[in-house]
Amino acid sequence: MVPVRPGEIERTPPWTCCRAPPDCYTPQARWRAYGGNMRYWRWLGAGLLVALFSACRTIDLPAMDPSLPSLHVEDLLAPTASSATREIDRLNKALPRIPRHQREQRAAVVLRIAVLQTRRGNLRDAERLVRRSIGGHPSSRPRAIGLAWFVQHRIDMARDRPVAARGALESAARYTFGPAARRRIASARAALTPRVVRPAPTKSTTPVAIVRRGSWGSAAARPRAMVPMEAPDRITVHHSAMWTSPDLVTTCKLVRSFQRYHMNQLGWGDIGYHYLIDRTGKVIEGRELRWQGAHAGDGIANQRNIGICLLGNFQPGTKERVQRPSTKQLYSLELLVTSLSDMHGIPVASVFTHAEVHPKGPGATKCPGMYLTPFVRQLRSRGTQ
Ligand SMILES: [Zn+2]
Structure with a gap:
């Protein structure tokens, strides 16, 4: 050790851990001194373990199988x-x-x-x-x-x-x-979100005579259970899949029963269709057009979609007695579609059958039946010509 001369400050080695002070000043000696003290290795190991553990908690490990969906x-x-x-x-x-x-x-x-x-x-x-x-x-x-x-x-x-x-x-x-x-x-x-929708067709603007809700004894709708309709851009045609007589009283009774079923059994805010056409070609007002309908399947299929139901069963091979759409019904359907497409700017090419909107999976349907589907396709093809 170098003796401290009078007046000189004693120099202490910076490596207080050092067990061999005379050799501490060479790098090899420092390394030996560290290596000899297990305390440091223990701290280092513990730190690494903590880092690894927290990494496992915070970083998502890669997907086991890339074909599985990720949380996106x-x-x-x-x-x-x-x-x-x-x-x-x-x-x-x-x-x-x-x-x-x-x-x-x-x-x-x-x-x-x-x-x-x-x-x-x-x-x-x-x-x-x-x-x-x-x-x-x-x-x-x-x-x-x-x-x-x-x-x-x-x-x-x-x-x-x-x-x-x-x-x-x-x-x-x-x-x-x-x-x-x-x-x-x-x-x-x-x-x-509620939006301002262009008004529904009225008697003065529609060439089709419409039986208003009050005339067939409609129950009050539940607006809180409905979604406002966005500007409509397509029309879906249905049949009621039930044999129907041309009698107006029976028709009104039938429409009321549809409404009861939709509201009480299915919990909807109103009858699902916007319009119904009876056997004599009368157009019956269903759900008001300012509300999105419930007729085409799920909520997405119903968006901006006007639902028209022709009363009758037009699909042969079912338990229900079958009938063909009446000429007056077809005439009214064409008038109503033309009128709605004029009023709302819906291209006639955007008129679909229910089966086209919902062709597969549970709830898949043949609606509006074999006897009406060709007419709807024909109607649409006029729009694409
Ligand atoms: Zn249908």
Whole structure:
């Protein structure tokens, strides 16, 4: 050791850990000194473990299978590549194989199944899956909860429950999760927001005589259970699938029974169709045109869609007695379609049959039947000429 001369400050080695002060000043000696002290290695190891643990909690591990959906709104709402049933089977089989720590991946698969079940019309199953995603896991990520509420909104729309759908959408909006989801929420909100709609055809502007709601003894509608109609851009034609007589009293009774069924059994705000045409060609006013109808399937199919139902069963081969659309009915249908298309700027090429709007899956239909479908196609082809 170098002796300290009088008047000189004693120099202490900076490496207080050092066990061999005389050698401390060479790099090799410093390294030996560190290596010899296990305390530092322990701290380093503990730090690494903490970092690794928190990384596992905060970073999503890559998807087990890239073919599985991720927790992204466009992924969840993507069209089905093959069939919904096949995809649901595949996802149900994949679900138990996803490790527990991949919570986001599991939530994505469950929500995708819910979306597919909604499309198939299995709304109860879809709702059960969504409830599981929303309520079951308090530690779930906000993104998963937000998307679960978004899927719930689609189920409510399919059930024709606009008030509940609005609530679900508000819950979804409370969680911020990416521009794509925010865009989806904004457009869904816009669809639910009341807008000023061009007025429904009136007697003075429509060449077709219309039997107004008051004339057939309509019950009061429930506006809170309906969604305002956006500017209509298509028309869907239906048949009532029931043999019908031309008698006006019987017709009014029948229309009232439709309304009762739609409101009391199905919980809708009013009769589902905007117009009905009886056997004598009278056009009967159904749901007011300022409200979105409930006739074409789910809430999305009903958006901007005017529903016209011709009374009668035009599909042979059913239990119900069959009949052909009367000439007067066809004439009134053509007049009404032309009039609506003039008033609302709907191209005649956008007139569809119910079967064209809803061709597959549960709820798939042959409506408006074999005897009316060719007429609707013919009507439409005039618009494309
Ligand atoms: Zn139909």
